[in-house]
Amino acid sequence: MFRYFPYLCGVKSDVQIEKISKALSDASRIAILQQLRTRDCLYCQEVYDFLDLTQPSISHHLKLLVDAGLLIPIKEGRNLKYKLNEPVLNDYIASLNGLKG
Amino acid sequence: MFRYFPYLCGVKSDVQIEKISKALSDASRIAILQQLRTRDCLYCQEVYDFLDLTQPSISHHLKLLVDAGLLIPIKEGRNLKYKLNEPVLNDYIASLNGLKG
DNA sequence: GTAACACATCGAAACATTTGAATATATAAA
DNA sequence: TTTATATATTCAAATGTTTCGATGTGTTAC
Numbered sequence: 001m002f003r004y005f006p007y008l009c010g011v012k013s014d015v016q017i018e019k020i021s022k023a024l025s026d027a028s029r030i031a032i033l034q035q036l037r038t039r040d041c042l043y044c045q046e047v048y049d050f051l052d053l054t055q056p057s058i059s060h061h062l063k064l065l066v067d068a069g070l071l072i073p074i075k076e077g078r079n080l081k082y083k084l085n086e087p088v089l090n091d092y093i094a095s096l097n098g099l100k101g
Numbered sequence: 102m103f104r105y106f107p108y109l110c111g112v113k114s115d116v117q118i119e120k121i122s123k124a125l126s127d128a129s130r131i132a133i134l135q136q137l138r139t140r141d142c143l144y145c146q147e148v149y150d151f152l153d154l155t156q157p158s159i160s161h162h163l164k165l166l167v168d169a170g171l172l173i174p175i176k177e178g179r180n181l182k183y184k185l186n187e188p189v190l191n192d193y194i195a196s197l198n199g200l201k202g
Numbered sequence: 203g204t205a206a207c208a209c210a211t212c213g214a215a216a217c218a219t220t221t222g223a224a225t226a227t228a229t230a231a232a
Numbered sequence: 233t234t235t236a237t238a239t240a241t242t243c244a245a246a247t248g249t250t251t252c253g254a255t256g257t258g259t260t261a262c
Contacts, residue, residue: 024122037202078208078259101138155222179229179238
């Protein structure tokens with residue numbers, strides 16, 4: 001599909017690649033995603049345990065991941081948990097595969 | 102393999118993901134890679150045609166892509182051409198797939 | 203209600219990235 | 233060997249990102 005509409009690929013797709021790449025270009029945020037590799041969901045609180053950052057910083061990183069679409073936030077009372085948004089990650093991977101012509 | 106050595110995965114791999122993601126997190130650099138989607142190699146000179154940037158800026162972006170391992174520079178006399186480094190892109194894609202647990 | 207907890211937002215400092223003018227280097231052409 | 237061309241490097245300005253203290257908002261517990 002990308003093959004036949006390279007102009008579309010070069011517009012919508014680039015924005016996605018850029019935004020998601022930016023979300024992935026930080027060690028703390030990758031660490032968050034790594035945690036979700038073995039767990040189905042991750043509580044905001046738990047992130048404090050493995051990231052040596054203050055609460056506002058962690059909130060900031062989680063926001064970037066959510067804004068990029070990589071994480072789905074789920075509110076549970078006054079807590080917040082996150083799930084990996086696999087379709088978005090898959091789309092990103094597909095876009096990267098599209099770079100291979 | 103990542104499954105059984107998550108600590109390794111969380112060290113070497115993260116650095117790669119971070120560096121390559123950073124290289125991919127800019128519209129100009131994605132545009133460069135997009136050009137290579139339909140062409141086997143791309144001359145440095147040609148980048149001036151589709152990027153509205155000065156020569157030093159383009160040189161800077163190409164350097165980041167080469168440093169990340171995504172582009173292979175090939176010197177031809179006083180010209181320079183670039184090829185996509187598919188194995189590196191594939192490794193990056195594999196790391197991302199590894200995030201899916 | 204009010205106190206405690208979880209998370210978000212604001213504002214500012216520190217740091218990193220992007221950009222281009224000026225200049226340097228390296229190669230080819232004359 | 234001088235001259236022109238292609239790319240790299242340096243430096244500084246502009247911009248963007250990361251971080252944290254302080255504070256705000258929303259939710260549960262008492």
